[in-house]
Amino acid sequence: MAVEQQFTPETWPETPERATLEGKNKFLGLWFFLGGETVLFASFFATYLALKDKVGSPDDLVSTDIFELPLAFAMTMLLLTSSITSVYAIYHMRNFDYKKMQLWFIITILLGLGFFVLEIYEFYHYTTGLGFGFTSSAFSSAFYTLVGFHGGHVVFGLGWITALLVRNRKRGLSLYNAPKFYLASIYWHFIDVVWVFIFTVVYLMGMVG
């Protein structure tokens, strides 16, 4: 099945993302990369846990002083929802419904943007509102690094999906771009998975103390 081939919904393969060798390679490559990313984030989590509430002086802020449930909850809901919307996008991709796929990806991007805006607000609030900056203490450095790296992944994911949508806006689905859309969505899910641990370990456990 060649990359250049034209398809109809009937001839479109069941797993278009893996229909060509290129696609299969990319598919495995991305997953292995995520295996590495798992270790990467585990390392950030490990650092965070080792430095949680470790500060220089008793006046420095610790986790129970800064986190608030409502904000974390709102961010969580946005990101979780963006995950199911990207599942919808892939569902339509596999059904060779390009328009719907685009639509659901756009919704995904909007939700992701919402998350990102809240995160910026959150950081802004901590730094200027509470005086809890990146350089305040070991704890603050660990917090911003862990959550910030996740935020960086969100930005990269948003950029990636956007670039794909823009680049392919007029081209329709093919075996050349189907794997790309699929991979971007897997990456996006992974960001969501990491967030599940972040809201549990950072925010919820931080509230508990």
Add this chain to the structure above:
Amino acid sequence: MEDQYMNSGNPRVDYEYRRRRNKEHMRHQVISFAISIFLTLVAFGAVAAGFDKWFVIPFILLLAIVQVIFQLYYFMHMSEKGHEAVQLFMYGGAFIGFVTVLAYVTIIWW
């Protein structure tokens, strides 16, 4: 090079059947999304309710792990076939990550 079509997606498989299967999959996805949301609510609820720390922490960690497994297997399609190597390497990463975290909460104690 290996342009030959090698995967399960045989074009002759009945189109209607495939659509139905995709739909079925999608239903599972929506269910697992609902479960995700539910687990999240429970976790936030447990913290908001102010239960004892020694109960809440293991509990919400467990919820997180369950949720992540759901997401990996349904949202990220790890339950589909052709994911054997993927599983091997994800488990490998998770295992090494786990060992790392374990070390950092035990032998960096001062």
Add this chain to the structure above:
Amino acid sequence: MSTLAQKRSFGAAVWDYMTTVDHKKVGALYFGAGFFFFLLGGIQAMIIRIQLAVPNNDFVSAGTFNEMMTMHGTNMIFFAAMPILIGFMNAIMPLQIGARDVAFPFLNALGLWLFVLGGLLVNISWLFGGAPDAGWTSYASLAMNSTSHGVDFYVTGIQISGFGTLMGGINFLVTIINMRAPGMTYMRMPMFTWTTFVTSALILFAFPPLTVALFLLTFDRMFGSNFFNVAAGGNTIIWEHFFWIFGHPEVYILILPAFGIFSEIIATFSRKRLFGYSSMVFATVLIGFLGFMVWAHHMFTTGLGNIANAIFAVATMAIAVPTGIKIFNWLLTMWGGSIRFTTPMLYAAAFIPSFVMGGVTGVMQAVAPADYQYHDSYFIVAHFHYVIIGGVVFAIFAAVHFYWPKLFGRMLNETLGKITWFLFVLGFHLTFFIQHFLGLMGMPRRVFTFLDGQGLTTGNLISSIGALTMGAAVVILLINVVVTAVKAEKVANDPWGDGRTIEWALPSPPPFYNFKQLPLVRGLDAYWLEKMDGRKEMTPAEPVGDIHMPNGSFIPFMISFGFFVASFGAIYNQDYAWGIPVLIIGLAIAFGSMLVRSLKDDHGFHIPKSELMDDDEKGAKA
């Protein structure tokens, strides 16, 4: 391919290499750069040994010595040994599994340039006020206390080249899983391919902790965070753990491909199938797995506590078992064989006793209370040079001689090769055997000098003489390479006569598409099987058809260059106002190039069937 024979201008050749995505050329570039760094590291080793030849020497100053020692370790591990081995993986592994290239040729080139520019970045620090001086381990409290920018170059340079290595690892994994020739099952893969596979998995999981550690140190040194600032709640032990969670697997990243190379060489020159192939595979996987469970044996004296020390001591000892399995399998491969002592085989022969001696001192160090004595003494230096030189460097030298004809179409001179071997092996034992005793006699490592009257004088002199002998050996190797490049006649497919795996069925050097027709693999040592059946070539598994190949690209270089520029911005951001802008410009170049790559379709090109047929007529067999 006809283009190869065409005379090209020098500029065109450079451009060709700068933009290449061909795994063989990428591999050659890995060697080139790797050997360059090897020579740098070797010269630094010579300076170390000259300084330590006599007590109270002042050949170099204390500060310079620390820079030399740090750069020696860093260059050798990160920019010499590992890249050279990755070069071999690149050049040989796809040929061994019957693939036309790696899975991601573009990423392959990107990995290469990230490594080259990362390595240059670290080494260029000499020109910018001083090289890193906190040891190759760069422990946090000292690294934070270091006043020059050296450590900043270390963290950024290794970070950049680490990304490259990670890409290489993923690339090899996917290649091996998806692109084996028809019939090449996992248990028919040549041993070197297996070790490449396991090594790549180690890279995938070991580099992220290093990445994180480097980020933390970067942030602390350049952006004011407090991970290692004890006064603000920080903890320097975090660095130690991360470094060794990476560092221990790293030493197996070095040794496993070396094991693979020796497996090929010993089987080839013994004319015998590798003894216990399946247990070799099993042992390789087991070493890889155990490699992640033992890192704290580098930290026995850090004060982790008795339980941790005991667990890690016993876990470390366990690695001796799978390694022993391999040693005995090699011995039994030779046993009953018909051994021909070519230069590569001589290295393989020297490897076995040398490596075992290094391995067993490793097990001695695993005895935690005894390690309280060995740790950070010359005993450790002796241990790891025994395993690294006796294992890795011997393997690299062996592979250079072994695969040189395959990659460049000419043999290296055997006489010169044997002289190099003799001097190198002799010098090696002379340099490092005595160091075990120096360590036990109370000589700490990383000392720029030692005082007279402490019983350390004779030993150090002997060691330095040995080091100069090794230097002479390397010079002869260089002469050999130059002489060969000038003359030496061309060789055919299987210049050693005893080739077993399918790369020896290809012409030397292979055409850029490797296989005109993918070969059919009928068992382990596929080419050997064909030869035993009286054939000269592999049986093809497909008819001749168009071959799809990727296009070259300059973007990998640009991406790497962007990071290179960005590093300068980061390093100087606290000294100069231009820091942050330069950082942003660099990142913009890097990510902009990535964007260009993803927006521009690149479908590669096809070599038409007719052209392949033409090649045939010219005598190039595929």
Add this chain to the structure above:
Amino acid sequence: MKLWLQKWRLISVLAILALVLSGCGEPFLSALTPAGEVAKQQYDLILLSIGIMTLVVVVVIIIFTFAIIKFRRKDDRIPKQVEGSHTLEIVWTVIPIILLLILAVPTVAVTFSQGDVSAIDKADADGNRENLVVNVRAHLYWWEFEYPDLGIVTSQDLVIPTDQKVYFQLEGADVKHSFWVPPLGGKLDTNTDNVNKFWLTVDSDKAEEAGNVFYGKCAELCGPSHALMDFKVKAVPQAEFEDWVANMQNLKEEEPAATTELAQKGEEIFNQSCITCHAVSPSNDTPPTARTAPNLAGFADRETIAGILEHNEEELKNWLKDPEKIKPGNKMTGTYPELSDEDLDALTEYLMGLKVQ
């Protein structure tokens, strides 16, 4: 029979090894001449492991030598392509496991027994600590030793009694260092993050053999002068140690008056330029973080100057003139006004008068 033979061989190999090794190195520096319980146990582990390893290496080399001699290529025959052998594989898996078990058991036992520092806070009925405890603070290129229960501080030269357990609490003041006295025992790091604890003992007879002074080293790279960060351990009999303590405590009460005129001039200079960093009273009243330079109480009795120079007036002047030349990167360089030759004479006279007695 076979096993017995092997054992016998092992023991004789160990004995020969011990003989050869003890010929190596100087008794005040070498780990191969253990002078205390900790070092002895570690030395025994070293011998045991070298024994096992020698066995392994010898076996490998014998097989190897046979193989390369017997099976070199003589003709063009194609050898039999053997796949492997399960029996052999089991053999060379099980035997190493057994050897490792033999090694692992004492390893774990000694790890726990040497790592046991629970007695450090054991107090007698009066609430006094039963054991001698020394706080070691490692600074960039010098060592400080505080005896918290005796109220005294000293630097560079550690004085301890023989034939009893001495407990150490180690800490790094600036960067990480490592405390190592090879003949007394292995090293332990002085981290900046926490206090590490361990104990050592010195046998009186071995101490005598080594002239009662052992050399200590910094074993963790800490900067340019890491190589020169030596200290000395004076191991003396209990009675002598008690004398020393009493003298030091006396010194705390009344500092020795400078007797000669030159020394008085030296004291003046010292009080102007040096006292901000160097204390001359061995009292531990100043908080640890304020102790930024070696305490010079009892300086005249030091084994060496700055840990490495011979202890005489000339070397002292060399040190005071240009410490940078002697220990690159040290923290004294450039912190005091330039000294004239007269100043040097005066300071030397004064410092060499800082005796304990």
